[in-house]
Amino acid sequence: MKQEIMTIVSQKQLAPRIFQMTLTGKLVDEMEKPGQFIHIKVPRADLLLRRPISINQINKEAQTCTIIYRTEGDGTKAFSELKAGDLLDVMGPLGNGFDVDCLKTGQKAYVIGGGIGIPPMYELSKQLKQKGIEVVHFLGFASKEVAYFQEEFMALGDTRFATDDGSFGVEGNVGNLLLSAIEKERPDAVYACGANGMLKMIAHVFSDNPNVFLSLEQRMACGMGACYACVCHVPGDESGTSSVKVCDEGPIFRASEVVL
Ligand SMILES: Cc1cc2nc3c(=O)[nH]c(=O)nc-3n(C[C@H](O)[C@H](O)[C@H](O)COP(=O)(O)OP(=O)(O)OC[C@H]3O[C@@H](n4cnc5c(N)ncnc54)[C@H](O)[C@@H]3O)c2cc1C
Ligand code: FES
Numbered sequence: 401m402k403q404e405i406m407t408i409v410s411q412k413q414l415a416p417r418i419f420q421m422t423l424t425g426k427l428v429d430e431m432e433k434p435g436q437f438i439h440i441k442v443p444r445a446d447l448l449l450r451r452p453i454s455i456n457q458i459n460k461e462a463q464t465c466t467i468i469y470r471t472e473g474d475g476t477k478a479f480s481e482l483k484a485g486d487l488l489d490v491m492g493p494l495g496n497g498f499d500v501d502c503l504k505t506g507q508k509a510y511v512i513g514g515g516i517g518i519p520p521m522y523e524l525s526k527q528l529k530q531k532g533i534e535v536v537h538f539l540g541f542a543s544k545e546v547a548y549f550q551e552e553f554m555a556l557g558d559t560r561f562a563t564d565d566g567s568f569g570v571e572g573n574v575g576n577l578l579l580s581a582i583e584k585e586r587p588d589a590v591y592a593c594g595a596n597g598m599l600k601m602i603a604h605v606f607s608d609n610p611n612v613f614l615s616l617e618q619r620m621a622c623g624m625g626a627c628y629a630c631v632c633h634v635p636g637d638e639s640g641t642s643s644v645k646v647c648d649e650g651p652i653f654r655a656s657e658v659v660l
Contacts, residue, residue, distance in 0.1 A: 401430070401492060401624065402426075402430060402491070402492070403489070404426060405425070405487050405488070405490075406425035406487070406489075407425060407485065407486075407488075408422070408484055408487070409423065409464055410422045410484050411482060411483055413480075414468065414549070417471045418516075418546065419470075419479070420456070420467070420468045421466065421482070422465070422466045423466075423467070424464045425463070425490070427492060428463045428464060429460070430492070430493055431455060431493045433493075433500075434455070434497055434500070434520060434526075434527050435454070435520050435523075435591075435652050436454075436494060437453060437455060437493070437494050437495050437520075437651065438453060438465070439451070439452050439491040439620070439624075440453060440479070440490050441490070442478050443486075447475055449475075449621055450491065451475040451479075452620050452647070453469050454519050454520035455493060458523055468518075468519035468549070469519075470515075491624075494623055495647065495650060495651045495652070496648075496651070498520075498613055498615070499611075499613060499652075500533075503588055505532035505533070506533075507534070508535075508585070508587045509535050509588065509590070510538060510581075510589075511528070511536070511591050511592075512537075512538045512539075512578070512591065512593075512594070513540070513593055514540040514593070515541060515546075515595065517592075517595070517615065517617075518539055518549060518593070518594075519549075520615065521537070521553075521591065522549065522553065525556045525557070534557065535556060535558070536557065536558045536560070536581070537553045537556070537560065538560050538562070538578060538581070539559065539560070539561050540561075540563070540573055540598065541562075541568065543563050543564065544563060544568035545567070547561070547563070562576060573601075574594075578605055582605065587606075587609070589613070590611065590613070592615065593614070596660055599616070602614065610654070611654075612655040614652065614653055614655055614658070614660075615651050616652075616653065616658065616660075617646075618630040618632060618646040625647060625649075628643075630647045631645055632644055632646050632658050632659070633658070634658060634659065635656070635659055644657070
């Protein structure tokens with residue numbers, strides 16, 4: 401993990417409130433694993449805490465990385481006002497990243513993303529494909545209007561969509577897509593990032609599979625294991641005193657390791 405002032409190469413809007421930003425800097429040399437994140441200082445003196453955002457793509461040759469984020473509050477709104485050439489103070493890469501080594505060439509992975517949990521799944525899918533893993537994507541959005549990155553995922557493999565309002569793909573959440581898929585086949589590993597409810601459902605549906613990896617979101621302060629702001633409880637701990645830190649022990653855990 402290092403800290404660097406990175407330069408913005410480009411910024412574009414993909415959908416309402418959804419932005420894609422590409423950054424360049426030496427920090428990219430450190431980025432290896434899909435599912436890791438960067439911790440970005442908001443360029444505003446009154447906002448002290450950094451904001452964690454997942455790495456969407458790593459391009460070593462161009463020494464760039466890309467993030468996709470949704471404007472939620474003042475921090476992400478400030479990011480959306482930046483343009484090419486502006487500088488950002490970035491710490492990273494942080495977090496453990498998805499385990500792609502548990503799979504062998506020819507095996508099958510389900511890659512599942514919901515809403516703003518979708519960005520890190522793209523780099524994951526790229527790396528799985530490079531290893532010769534067959535990937536099936538399940539992507540869930542609120543509506544067609546806020547959908548993004550559909551073609552990019554389709555270029556990597558089978559991609560199925562669900563929207564809450566049925567305006568694109570199957571109506572409902574990704575659970576509907578998964579239930580019909582597992583009637584025909586069982587994946588060797590499952591990777592997911594999205595809302596807690598979606599992760600809970602996935603842990604339940606694939607409870608017999610040891611290779612279910614969930615990326616958790618917790619509010620963070622330091623981002624590097626020092627402040628305990630981001631803890632998550634572990635199973636079998638009646639006293640409620642044992643926990644794991646999502647920032648440095650995660651954000652990715654096997655489904656059996658955490659209480660959602
Ligand atoms: C590991 C990780 C990866 C993430 N990846 C992405 C991503 O790729 N794209 C994306 O759009 N968002 C991502 N998020 C969520 C993103 O960090 C928050 O939306 C963002 O921090 C909100 O900041 P804000 O100032 O706009 O909102 P505010 O609500 O004003 O933020 C106030 C405070 O709460 C924290 N906070 C608010 N919401 C969250 C949240 N959901 N998770 C963690 N901290 C939060 C902020 O860090 C800040 O300290 C990720 C979160 C985590 C933990
Ligand atoms: S955010 Fe400080 S320990 Fe995780």
